[in-house]
Amino acid sequence: MKLYNNSISSFYKISAFFFLIVFAFSSCDKKTAYKEVEKDKGVFLSGKIIPDSHFLGDQKCKECHQDQFKKWEGSHHDKAMQIADSTTILANFNNKKFTSQGVTSKFYKKGNDFYVNTDGPDGKNHDYKIVYTFGITPLQQYIVQFPDGHYQCLRTAWDSVKNKWFDLYPDFKVVHSEWLHWSRGGLNWNNMCADCHSTNVRKNYDESTHSYNTEFSIINVNCEACHGSGKQHVSDVEKMGEQYVASGSFQMTTETEPKQLVDQCARCHMRREQFSEAFNFEGTMLDHYYPQLLEERLYQADGQILDEVYVYGSFTQSKMYQNDVTCTNCHDAHSLKLKFDGNKLCAQCHVPETYDTPKHHFHPQNTESSKCVSCHMPGRYYMGNDFRPDHSFRVPRPDLSVKYGTPNACSGCHKDKDDAWAAKNFTKLFGAVDSIHFSEKLAPGITMQPNGHEGLIDLMHDKNQPEIVRASATKVLSNYNAQNFVQDYISLLNDDSALVRGASVDVLSSVNTSEYTSYFLPLLEDPKRSIRIKTFFGLGNVSESEIPEAYKESYKKVKKEFFTHLKTNADFVGARIKKGNYYIKKGNLQKGIESYESALEIDNINNQIRLNLATLYYNNKQYEKAEETF
Structure with missing residues (x-):
């Protein structure tokens, strides 16, 4: 997991790169606790930790769910730890x-x-x-x-x-x-x-001693890690018998909506920043985490996987996701295995007579080259030997490889050929590309082409594009100087997409000014905790006494959420830097310095931290310390 922030004042223009800080991050009815709330109504969750006694263990689940248990037993979840x-x-x-x-x-x-x-x-x-x-x-x-x-x-x-x-x-x-x-x-x-x-993990980190008392209810990823603690469910079954009616305590059921299910799986299958003290099944994914967006060094310029970003960020780019295909359409929910072998998996939706034929893939039938995934899910090896396919299910684009150096499945397999060969032959076989894919607008922006900002602006405002693409374009546009596009960012603070709202808040928060206060204030009551906390940081240069009466109560509640967020993540350099940046926004340079000093304590050869700290010393007229630190 990583946390990324932009610069927040003229001081940070000296070393804006630093803010690429490693934050060093895989039921029974519709009345689920994950139900979406109204966008214009702030919801402040309890944040209560679920007691260990509420988790009854897989052997209890097995009593009634033997088929599911047999599939789960021996799975990657079962053997997670x-x-x-x-x-x-x-x-x-x-x-x-x-x-x-x-x-x-x-x-x-x-x-x-x-x-x-x-x-x-x-x-x-x-x-x-x-x-x-x-x-x-x-x-x-x-x-x-x-x-x-x-x-x-x-x-x-x-x-x-x-x-x-x-x-x-x-x-x-x-x-x-x-x-x-x-x-x-x-x-x-x-x-x-x-x-x-593990299940029901509480990290329990103590910043003052740099120590942990980490606890979990169950050592591995058991049934209740996904479905929620079983105490209420078992109690209801025992009381009601054959008249059992689900109380809504169960998560991830057959009734869970496709995109909602993806979000629930995503909390462990994405690179992300944590915003709650511990995951407790309250609210939605964005009340606990905010995903890593498509940015340089983590994703290829066209959105393909590069660094270890797991699955969510790529899958939510796909047409599959947009059309309500979900994780369990391909993977068995309990064994985690693919439901079918080879092209039979894709043939659930894609007519084999049209697609599983040399007329479509131009390779010998029943070979590795003729598999759908070979062209549409190329992957990379992580951790030495773990091959992970890209889940964006994209059409190979060797023409973009020629322009931006992004990979493509064609030259990825034909090692003796180059991208120019692949582009030429792709056009020969399939004809010219007849539709515009978001990557054609994202890649120029990420690679900082002279007019790359134009495509990014188009993506930001195009609600037909995947949310993660729109949010990523919003964030990447700041590379072209966010102050040139302030009105675009302000308009997105009220966007239907929480991801887009969050990206807009992040960018506007990088400008050390109170000009946007009136636009930020309503987001103190955003239904997503991660957006509220981002907003509080953005309001850092506004004193509490200046907050209008109508928002004072919400401000105080989010303040508590913000500092809980910092405390929870204090074992990461990024959280200590964020804390320092908050105090700098407040005008408290000394506390900002102390936070940067504490960041060096856990990563004492990080020269980006040292560079920024030296500049802070200089601004604070501590010239000898500045020189020594430089």
């Missing part, structure tokens, strides 16, 4: 050594326990006991316990397909002092993994 022992560990710990990037790790057993000897946070080798396993295939990771409640995921993992040890990042040198070292923030279980690998 397990206690490490001889039955759960797949790797070879028989005194095996593995060397990568100059570090040799030895994996061995001591009695019934499993250990690794490898480099630690001081650069020296130490013995570490394996306490948990993570996943099953195509790889299994291993977790060790550190002081102060920190749990760390080893960089060396087990390839459960080829049965060998391997380096998750074989071409990436990381030394022990870096945040990305396995013993530090980049592979910390508490903040990078736990929320999606």
Whole structure:
């Protein structure tokens, strides 16, 4: 997960790039708690943590739902996290050594326990006991316990397909002092993994001691991780018997609307920023998280996957999503396996006589090349050996590859050919492209072409485009100087799409002025918590005494949400920087400096933080500290 912010004053123009900060992030009726609320009515959720006792465990669910249990048992959700022992560990710990990037790790057993000897946070080798396993295939990771409640995921993992040890990042040198070292923030279980690998997770981070007391109700992703705690449901069934009528406590049911279901799956299958203290099934996705938009270095210029962004951001670009295709149309909800093999999966909707033929795909029938996914779902390898297909289901566009350097399935398979060849032959086989895809307007903007802003403005206001594309265009347009397009941004503060509203707030918040106060105030009562919190930050340069009486109560409520958000994410550099930026907006330079100093405490060789901090010292007339820090 990552958090991105723009500059907020003339000071930040010096180092605006810094704000690409790693925030270092996979039922029974219609009366669901995820029901959308009216756009013009603010809803302040309780934020209550669900007690562990409300989660009854998969064995209780099995009593009535045996078929679903059998499918779930052994799945990636079931094996998401397990206690490490001889039955759960797949790797070879028989005194095996593995060397990568100059570090040799030895994996061995001591009695019934499993250990690794490898480099630690001081650069020296130490013995570490394996306490948990993570996943099953195509790889299994291993977790060790550190002081102060920190749990760390080893960089060396087990390839459960080829049965060998391997380096998750074989071409990436990381030394022990870096945040990305396995013993530090980049592979910390508490903040990078736990929320999606266990059920009812509470991170419980203490900023003052940089320690955790992370808790979960159930170690893996069990039935209740998706469907909600079972206590109320079981109680209702026991009371009503055959007269049972659903109370609405269940989530993710057969009655859940397609896009709503995508949002519910998305909380763990997207790269995102967290806005609630803990996920408790209240509200909607945007009350708890805000997804990463399509931006440079994370997505290709045309929106294809690049960095590890998971599925939501690509799938919501697709025509499938726009036409109410949802996750469970292709994946079994409990086993997570595909419902059909090969092209039969796509043939659920696409007539095979039209599409599953050489007349359409121009490749030999029943070969890898003739599979729908080969052309429409090209993917990338992440974590060394984990191939993940792009879920945007796009038509290959080698012509855009020629212009912007984006990948395409044609030259991706034909390694001996280039993009120009692919573009020429694509036109020969299929003819000229006869419709405009959003990528033709997004790519010029992301790659900062001279007139790229024109296409971005079109996308921002075109409500026929996917929400994530519109929101992304809104954010990317700020690269062309947001102050040139203020009226466009103001008009989108009242957009039907919460994603678009959020992107607009982010951009306008980057300008250190109170000119937009009157436009921001109504968003203190936005139905989505993430938008309210973004708005509060945008109002940072307005004193509480200046807030109109009509909004004072809402302002106080969102203030609490904002600081809960900062506290929850305080183990990330990005949250500490956001806190510093908030105080700078308030005119409290000293508190801003303190927040930047605290960010260096958890990532002390981050030169972007140091550069900004040095400038803050200089502005505060602390010239010696500024010089030393520079």
